[in-house]
Amino acid sequence: MTVSDLTEAELVARIHSHLQSPPGWLLVGIGDDAAVVEPERNKLEVLTVDALVEGVHFDRRLMPPDAIGHRALAVNLSDLAAMGASPRLALVSLALPEDMTSGDFDRMTSGIAGLARRHRLHVVGGNLTRSPGPLVIDVTVAGSAKRRQVLTRGGARPGDEIYVTGTVGGAAAGLQMLRGSTTGAGGKREGDPACIHRYRYPVPRIGAGVQLARNRAAVACMDLSDGLADGVRQIAAASGVGIAIDGDLVPVDPAARRWFESTGLDPLVTALTGGDDYELVFASRAALGARLRAVRQRSPALTRVGVCTREPDVVLHRVVNGARTEEAMPGGYTHFG
Amino acid sequence: MTVSDLTEAELVARIHSHLQSPPGWLLVGIGDDAAVVEPERNKLEVLTVDALVEGVHFDRRLMPPDAIGHRALAVNLSDLAAMGASPRLALVSLALPEDMTSGDFDRMTSGIAGLARRHRLHVVGGNLTRSPGPLVIDVTVAGSAKRRQVLTRGGARPGDEIYVTGTVGGAAAGLQMLRGSTTGAGGKREGDPACIHRYRYPVPRIGAGVQLARNRAAVACMDLSDGLADGVRQIAAASGVGIAIDGDLVPVDPAARRWFESTGLDPLVTALTGGDDYELVFASRAALGARLRAVRQRSPALTRVGVCTREPDVVLHRVVNGARTEEAMPGGYTHFG
Numbered sequence: 003m004t005v006s007d008l009t010e011a012e013l014v015a016r017i018h019s020h021l022q023s024p025p026g027w028l029l030v031g032i033g034d035d036a037a038v039v040e041p042e043r044n045k046l047e048v049l050t051v052d053a054l055v056e057g058v059h060f061d062r063r064l065m066p067p068d069a070i071g072h073r074a075l076a077v078n079l080s081d082l083a084a085m086g087a088s089p090r091l092a093l094v095s096l097a098l099p100e101d102m103t104s105g106d107f108d109r110m111t112s113g114i115a116g117l118a119r120r121h122r123l124h125v126v127g128g129n130l131t132r133s134p135g136p137l138v139i140d141v142t143v144a145g146s147a148k149r150r151q152v153l154t155r156g157g158a159r160p161g162d163e164i165y166v167t168g169t170v171g172g173a174a175a176g177l178q179m180l181r182g183s184t185t186g187a188g189g190k191r192e193g194d195p196a197c198i199h200r201y202r203y204p205v206p207r208i209g210a211g212v213q214l215a216r217n218r219a220a221v222a223c224m225d226l227s228d229g230l231a232d233g234v235r236q237i238a239a240a241s242g243v244g245i246a247i248d249g250d251l252v253p254v255d256p257a258a259r260r261w262f263e264s265t266g267l268d269p270l271v272t273a274l275t276g277g278d279d280y281e282l283v284f285a286s287r288a289a290l291g292a293r294l295r296a297v298r299q300r301s302p303a304l305t306r307v308g309v310c311t312r313e314p315d316v317v318l319h320r321v322v323n324g325a326r327t328e329e330a331m332p333g334g335y336t337h338f339g
Numbered sequence: 340m341t342v343s344d345l346t347e348a349e350l351v352a353r354i355h356s357h358l359q360s361p362p363g364w365l366l367v368g369i370g371d372d373a374a375v376v377e378p379e380r381n382k383l384e385v386l387t388v389d390a391l392v393e394g395v396h397f398d399r400r401l402m403p404p405d406a407i408g409h410r411a412l413a414v415n416l417s418d419l420a421a422m423g424a425s426p427r428l429a430l431v432s433l434a435l436p437e438d439m440t441s442g443d444f445d446r447m448t449s450g451i452a453g454l455a456r457r458h459r460l461h462v463v464g465g466n467l468t469r470s471p472g473p474l475v476i477d478v479t480v481a482g483s484a485k486r487r488q489v490l491t492r493g494g495a496r497p498g499d500e501i502y503v504t505g506t507v508g509g510a511a512a513g514l515q516m517l518r519g520s521t522t523g524a525g526g527k528r529e530g531d532p533a534c535i536h537r538y539r540y541p542v543p544r545i546g547a548g549v550q551l552a553r554n555r556a557a558v559a560c561m562d563l564s565d566g567l568a569d570g571v572r573q574i575a576a577a578s579g580v581g582i583a584i585d586g587d588l589v590p591v592d593p594a595a596r597r598w599f600e601s602t603g604l605d606p607l608v609t610a611l612t613g614g615d616d617y618e619l620v621f622a623s624r625a626a627l628g629a630r631l632r633a634v635r636q637r638s639p640a641l642t643r644v645g646v647c648t649r650e651p652d653v654v655l656h657r658v659v660n661g662a663r664t665e666e667a668m669p670g671g672y673t674h675f676g
Contacts, residue, residue: 010675029383033577034491035421035561036387038484041378046366050373050464051430051479057471058434084372093388095477097395098675127387132675134394135472140432142388142479147375154371224372240370338347338435338469 005107006100010130016108017094017125020115025124028091037126039091045146048087052077056099056136064180067106069202071113074139077227079121079206080280084225086153086215087145089123089208095140097133114141121208147215157221158241158285164308165220165294166253167210167281167301170230171269174276175258176201178265194257204280210301211282219293223284231274231316231333233283234308238316241285247274247308247331249320270320275333285310342444343437347467353445354431354462357452362461365428374463376428382483385424389414393436393473401517404443406539408450411476414564416458416543417617421562423490423552424482426460426545432477434470451478458545484552494558495578495622501645502557502631503590504547504618504638507567508606511613512595513538515602531594541617547638548619556630560621568611568653568670570620571645575653578622584611584645584668586657607657612670622647 005013014032024031030038041047054074056062065073075092082089094114098107118125123143158164179193180201207225214220222241226233230252234245254273262269286294298304316331342350351369361368367375378384391411393399402410412429419426431451435444455462460480495501516530517538544562551557559578563570567589571582591610599606623631635641653668 005675008675013675030422030489030491034493035418036385036424036482038422038489039384039386041382041384045378047376047378047384048373049376049428049430049481051432051466051477053432053434053466053468053475053477055434055468055470055475058468081372085367085375087373091386093386093479095388095390095479097390097392097475129388129390129477130675131390131392131395133392133473133475136470138390138392138434138470138475138477140388140390140466140475140477142430142432144386145373152367152375154367156371338342338345338350338467 083211171273508610
């Protein structure tokens with residue numbers, strides 16, 4: 003059975019069956035012309051939208067349907083985390099190829115609903131249409147944050163230190179492993195299940211983002227959808243500073259490092275420019291040391307990786323053959339298409 | 340030049356050039372991980388999302404790019420109108436075919452921006468990606484309404500009267516005229532420019548919706564994206580009533596009526612089941628007569644077309660060959676695909 007055997011009402015009912023009971027602040031939910039929501043008192047509202055397009059952001063052969071649903075919501079939650087906002091609601095707009103099975107539809111929906119439940123976020127509305135081409139999932143999320151706790155990209159000053167949560171490179175390695183397993187390009191090399199899981203089920207750093215915001219421990223923050231190299235460039239540009247990253251401090255995922263080395267890639271450069279990690283990169287400063295220690299008690303995996311500079315360049319320091327070198331941060335200008 | 344010759348930043352800058360200066364309630368706009376918004380005091384928030392997919396909702400040969408942009412926002416504003424909400428902000432997510440010219444991109448963007456300006460709505464964020472298939476435009480809008488003024492679909496009771504704004508059938512006739520002009524199926528018949536314009540540039544009935552809400556003159560309301568027949572069925576189902584429509588009262592657009600007659604179609608049935616009118620259908624009652632008269636002073640084109648009944652059926656009355664007939668409301672159950 004495919005989605006084209008069902009009515010829109012039947013598809014909506016299947017989505018409903020995955021959702022929690024509606025929260026008290028949701029006054030009108032799915033089924034009317036729009037959702038009606040009670041705003042949170044004394045909070046600002048934080049809004050973002052992100053689309054996943056089949057053939058651009060994922061390959062249905064490499065991603066189980068629940069992972070596609072999970073990712074569509076996770077990338078948006080990651081944006082909220084980067085602002086220090088707590089998730090509240092989502093609207094989900096789906097363009098479904100007619101040959102999508104109803105089982106895959108259910109699995110995709112449960113991927114969205116499972117992650118929503120974990121973050122106590124409610125799906126308040128959405129849209130369903132067919133697609134004559136790729137599967138497209140557009141998710142809009144809204145969260146809330148206190149006025150003085152919002153984390154933008156633009157608050158870093160020369161001398162501020164740059165931190166990253168967790169590790170980087172694991173998702174890019176996982177994607178390479180998956181691609182190798184379908185094309186055979188990976189040869190006999192075994193992929194690492196943790197890297198593959200990391201690629202398929204990104205974990206938005208909501209906890210770290212909210213802790214940074216509540217403790218007011220960061221002066222700039224963004225999430226790593228396109229890699230750490232891109233992240234530091236964006237913070238540098240928005241804040242009007244340069245950034246020097248110490249390559250030897252960058253927490254490259256160990257399994258990813260081994261994988262990149264075995265394929266002849268530079269592990270550091272590949273990890274810096276690989277996307278899909280969805281960690282947070284942020285700037286803090288010495289005067290906020292006590293606050294940052296408070297954050298560490300709940301979000302221990304924070305690594306200092308560099309410093310903001312007066313010179314406007316974004317550079318990478320590392321030790322090559324025993325000598326300290328400086329190079330331009332890899333990656334950069336890319337065409338849209 | 341196509342969109343694939345530009346960077347994402349360059350495309351965003353082109354969008355920016357069409358937008359008004361940001362309102363005071365927008366604390367963080369386009370360019371960060373998410374938008375940050377000050378909620379409106381003592382108002383509820385009304386949220387909806389709708390997608391336009393090329394090949395499903397529009398044909399690029401029949402719709403100029405600015406009309407595609409206009410429509411993508413208009414269908415969402417129509418949902419706000421149906422709730423009695425005033426528009427406030429939008430997030431726009433675009434999946435662009437690589438062969439889309441930058442000129443068409445600009446025209447599409449100006450179609451969105453022009454309608455936004457007319458309703459003092461601000462585009463606070465969005466997403467850009469390429470599409471390996473059709474052009475997809477997903478727009479999320481948020482508006483606000485006072486708690487006791489929200490218009491749902493579910494408040495009608497037996498005896499309430501059913502009204503519709505404006506006229507119906509014009510957009511469906513316009514689409515037929517456009518299709519005939521490309522396939523040659525229209526023969527020598529001249530299309531009506533007003534119907535074609537009506538199809539291309541739907542007018543969301545924000546004014547009427549807000550007047551109905553402020554005057555508390557309606558007890559149920561929805562917008563006509565899929566035709567009046569569908570609209571009354573939805574209100575009947577949500578309210579737990581039946582509805583009897585008097586076909587002789589339905590305000591069929593005169594040019595559309597002539598067009599349908601000339602093609603051998605039943606003008607009333609075609610107008611009732613034709614989509615894209617984006618008028619409002621609503622229920623009111625005798626006790627609200629003074630309030631409805633107040634609405635009429637600002638939104639004169641309100642036509643009473645039927646009544647809510649205790650029997651659960653949705654029926655159409657009309658006079659055929661001098662005799663009054665009753666039939667089931669045309670249209671109905673359709674598969675999703």
